[in-house]
Amino acid sequence: MSGLLPDIRIVRPSDVAAAIAAREQHPQSRFIAGGTDLLVNMRHGLIAPQSLIDISRIDELTTIEMGAAGLRVGSGVTVAALARHPAIARDYRAISQAANAIAGPGHRAMGTVGGNLCLDTRCLFYNQSEWWRQANGFCLKRDGEICHVAPQGKRCHAAFTGDLAPAFLALGAEVEIAGKQGRRRIPLGDIYVEDGLAHLAIAEDDLIVAVHLPPTAAASAYAKVRLRGAVDYPLAGVAVALGVRGDSVASIRIALTGTNSRPFVLGGTDALIGRPLSERSLQQIEQLVQKQARPMRTTIASAHYRRLAAAASARRITAALYAEQSG
Amino acid sequence: MPIESPQLERPQSQKRLLRLKLNGRWREDAVAENQLLVDYLRDVAALTGVKTGCDGGECGACTVLIDDEAVPSCITLAARCDGRAIETIEGLARQGRPTRLQRAFHEKLGAQCGFCTPGMIMAAEGLLRRNPHPTEADVRTALSGNLCRCTGYVKIIESVLVAAETAP
Incomplete structure (x- = not known):
């Protein structure tokens, strides 16, 4: 990597309100929880905050509550704690599977739910050391003017690669956000926009406090396509939540990551509800994924492969979830 | 520059x-x-x-x-x-006496060039404290964030399993 970290100041607020105030007080600051992605990006010269607001010791952020109203996961819960929670593994399996698929065990012990949901977008031409990027003339996302993935275009195509987001999206999550104007709850999908340069639609001093999931009768699963069995970011990731009544599909929601600049819920799957899941339904799912997934050459694997792999994964886990429930 | x-x-x-x-x-x-x-x-x-x-x-x-x-x-x-x-x-050995896990790495040839070994042993130590009797799959998962450029993974996994088997 390229040398030392720049000079920084660490601020340690003891509660959420103090964290928001600190973020406002310190210009060019960032929240830090696990830091597994933030510190690497700082050393690559991709971001250069002057202060880090350490939110890792705020108690409110580190709890998991499960009750009749569903599940509430604090944003500071570590990925490892989420992965080994037995009730989540039972009732919200996609969440467990996604958590277990994130990076390596050391990263999971440090990284948090909020950090994974807000993960910066990634690209072959962006996640490199400063001298690498300089030798390549930098890129649209940082310090440069053109996107090496699509030089004719005007936008950045870096891909969102968080594993938890699709699992939470498929299960209908909402996020609780604390900001200057107090707290609000919005659907998780609303915090993302399709822009590799600025994929988060929340203010810089907004802090995700928790993720809420409604109780669910649907079975869910997450599948991740990557080069190696551990550590790697997804080339494509698919989460499916499928409810079955008798032999008919009662509810279906499919969400993707790794293919676009944001994680998103696949549109058009409502047409599959109310009838048994047939070979034709599975073909329709594959077509929907192939149409809506927009992988670009942001990884060393080809975009075409990632589109096909996303479609095949969606088909495979939907079929498995249906077989499991239709007895 | x-x-x-x-x-x-x-x-x-x-x-x-x-x-x-x-x-x-x-x-x-x-x-x-x-x-x-x-x-x-x-x-x-x-x-x-x-x-x-x-x-x-x-x-x-x-x-x-x-x-x-x-x-x-x-x-x-x-x-x-x-x-x-x-x-x-450095904190594992007591009075110059290697731990069971370190001895297993030595005896089962879990170290080749040795550069990844301290990290491998600490990752394995973390696993064995949490789970003293891991399966091979548990060991593989616990070490999945550690790379060995000599690719001596088979002997490394064997070393950890031997250390666990010989635990009292």
Whole structure:
């Protein structure tokens, strides 16, 4: 990597309100929880905050509550704690599977739910050391003017690669956000926009406090396509939540990551509800994924492969979830 | 060659008093807020068994235990470890006598060039404290964040399993 970290100041607020105030007080600051992605990006010269607001010791952020109203996961819960929670593994399996698929065990012990949901977008031409990027003339996302993935275009195509987001999206999550104007709850999908340069639609001093999931009768699963069995970011990731009544599909929601600049819920799957899941339904799912997934050459694997792999994964886990429930 | 970028007024990293328990002993040091744990351990505490491999959280050579949890020290800020218990490979042996896990690595040829070995052993140590009788799958998962460039994985996994089998 390229040398030392720049000079920084660490601020340690003891509660959420103090964290928001600190973020406002310190210009060019960032929240830090696990830091597994933030510190690497700082050393690559991709971001250069002057202060880090350490939110890792705020108690409110580190709890998991499960009750009749569903599940509430604090944003500071570590990925490892989420992965080994037995009730989540039972009732919200996609969440467990996604958590277990994130990076390596050391990263999971440090990284948090909020950090994974807000993960910066990634690209072959962006996640490199400063001298690498300089030798390549930098890129649209940082310090440069053109996107090496699509030089004719005007936008950045870096891909969102968080594993938890699709699992939470498929299960209908909402996020609780604390900001200057107090707290609000919005659907998780609303915090993302399709822009590799600025994929988060929340203010810089907004802090995700928790993720809420409604109780669910649907079975869910997450599948991740990557080069190696551990550590790697997804080339494509698919989460499916499928409810079955008798032999008919009662509810279906499919969400993707790794293919676009944001994680998103696949549109058009409502047409599959109310009838048994047939070979034709599975073909329709594959077509929907192939149409809506927009992988670009942001990884060393080809975009075409990632589109096909996303479609095949969606088909495979939907079929498995249906077989499991239709007895 | 440093890259020229617009000069920003940056705050100087302050030094902060860091108090932590290192290999069983409490100690205090003044550390800069931008110092990484791996650099603190190697350069300040002179524990050079902690290796810098990829230097970016991808290879696991710098793995240490923080409160019994195996984590990469190259993506951890030293200043954020205040009050915590840190253990490195140097903290395992007692009076020069290697632990069962270290002996297993020695006897089962779990080390080749040896560069990944301290990280491998600390990752395995973290696993065995949590789960003294792991399956092979458990071992593979626990070591999945540690790379061995000699590719001696089979012997490494065998070493950990042997250490677990011979545990009292």
